[in-house]
Amino acid sequence: MNDILDALSEKLDCRNYGEYLAAICVFHTESRPSLMVYPDTYRCLSCGAFGKTSDLLTKLSNTMLLRTNTKHDFTNPFSRWLRNDTVENVCRKSHNLMTSQPSLGQYLHKRGIAHPEAFGIGYRDDWYTFPITDQDNAIIGAVARANADTNTSKSKYVIPHGQDPNYLYIPDWKLIDKASTVYLTFGILDALSLVIMGYPAMSTTTGKRIDPSALDWLRKRIVILPDQNEEEDAFKIARHLGWRGAVKQINYPDKCKDVNDLFMNNQLIGVI
Secondary structure (H helix, E strand, O other), X not given: OOHHHHHHHOOOOEEEOOOOEEEOOOOOOOXXXXXXXXXXXXXXXXOOOEEEHHHHHHHHHHOOOOOOOOOOOOOOHHHHHOOOOOHHHHHHHHHHHHHHOHHHHHHHHHOOXXXXXXXOXXXXXXXXXXXXXXXXXXXXXXXXXXXXXXXXXXXXEEOOOOOOOOOEEOOOHHHHHHOOEEEEEOOHHHHHHHHHOOOOEEEEOOOOOOOHHHHOOOOOEEEEEOOOOOHHHHHHHHHHOHHXXXXXXXXXXXXXXXXXXXXXOOOOOOOX
């Protein structure tokens, strides 16, 4: 754990992902976290506030700015679910619920994921659960995504406390195994959209930052498909991958900002 992030996590309404914080911005009023704080710099994706993380810590230590917006529930549902259960059982139970009540996948249906249960996706307490599996299909972790239609949590995605933030979400290992080129996205629904179209795809589980060493096992060409305005982060990762790394810069049309948007608008064919 980075010391400066550890210190800031005590002063901000935030979710600590180990390598970065996603926080309610202290420079303007908001209801969802848009302040991204990294060990060296911070940036608000909403108001544009930017600077050195060390300066932010100094500012918050010397003022009464902290936690001044409104109180929000940052409770991680995994903390409750895993009290007397395992990640594997949580995923299986939520998947059983989704399978028995397909209407629970309504939000995912709107995002173009017509049969989420086919990918092991589940539903519990207004959260969608995505199992993270290894090559033998054993569940080794999970990600939960808030149901955007009804869940008021500011945290869009959460992972169990202590889970490796560099885990990859891989919807279909068979596609990865057979391919010579695979695609990496910064969003789970983006990876799912690609897999539905038959592309070998995977996603980070904690946003656009990942330790490139987490990809050492994959000795194949890795093409990163960044969201709009996330190209710089993609190029940083690609440079560390050497011959394996490449970035596909997408000229997103109006009202599209990521791969899932292209998928929903039938504009994904020809882009990859």
